Amino acid sequence: MSLRVKICGLRTPEALAAAASAGAAYVGFVSFPRSPRHLDDAGIAALAPLTPPGICKVLLCVNASDAALDAVLEAAPLDMLQLHGAESPERVAEVRARYGLPVMKAVGVADESDLPALAEHARAADQLLVDAKPPKTGAALPGGNGIAFDWRLLQGRRWGLPWMLAGGLTPANVTEAARLTGATQVDVSSGVESAPGVKNLDRIAAFCAAAGAAVPA
Numbered sequence: 001m002s003l004r005v006k007i008c009g010l011r012t013p014e015a016l017a018a019a020a021s022a023g024a025a026y027v028g029f030v031s032f033p034r035s036p037r038h039l040d041d042a043g044i045a046a047l048a049p050l051t052p053p054g055i056c057k058v059l060l061c062v063n064a065s066d067a068a069l070d071a072v073l074e075a076a077p078l079d080m081l082q083l084h085g086a087e088s089p090e091r092v093a094e095v096r097a098r099y100g101l102p103v104m105k106a107v108g109v110a111d112e113s114d115l116p117a118l119a120e121h122a123r124a125a126d127q128l129l130v131d132a133k134p135p136k137t138g139a140a141l142p143g144g145n146g147i148a149f150d151w152r153l154l155q156g157r158r159w160g161l162p163w164m165l166a167g168g169l170t171p172a173n174v175t176e177a178a179r180l181t182g183a184t185q186v187d188v189s190s191g192v193e194s195a196p197g198v199k200n201l202d203r204i205a206a207f208c209a210a211a212g213a214a215v216p217a
């Protein structure tokens, strides 16, 4: 069994087609204006329907209000919500109930002290996304920074629900990251780009090939 891949931050039909033909199980669309991968609601509404059937269309948002979620979900057919901000477990539960869509909660990890948040969110979310904690500089995004964390922190940890590994993954390191963490699902954005927000079709193919060849621990 190979790793299930999410390619995040897709902005063009070409990149979406590359992710689909390389075998991605999930594709992600970013709704966060400060990100170089941001698409407005009309952009998501135009791109998401081009996703082939069977691939999960994920909306990534950060501390989004109900009004913002209402607007994008009315405009576009999406299958899963990725909450990548400081949303509490209570907010995760509220979003799940309001939209009837599965919710994947991202949690940033830098050291052991960040791990309890994973167990807390596991009680409310459908999936966890374990990402690197963003650097504490004003310009850093809440995710999508292309930085990894010490994968050994996750050794032997499980939360009783599906989860994905993210943060600084690339075609060159994804196999090792999965081996060390036991991840069976991986998410990538910067590692398949040639510039921030610009997906590289060859790197998408290389990442999916590497993940496809990896055997989960």
Ligand SMILES: O=C(O)c1ccccc1N[C@@H]1O[C@H](COP(=O)(O)O)[C@@H](O)[C@H]1O
Pocket (backbone or CB within 6 Å): 008, 009, 028, 030, 032, 035, 036, 037, 038, 060, 062, 084, 129, 131, 141, 142, 143, 144, 145, 146, 147, 166, 167, 168, 169, 187, 188, 189, 190, 191
């Ligand atoms: O990709 C973004 O621009 C982004 C913006 C705000 C929050 C999360 C974002 N991306 C997610 O971050 C992780 C790690 O990305 P990377 O591979 O290190 O670039 C991944 O889950 C993206 O979906």
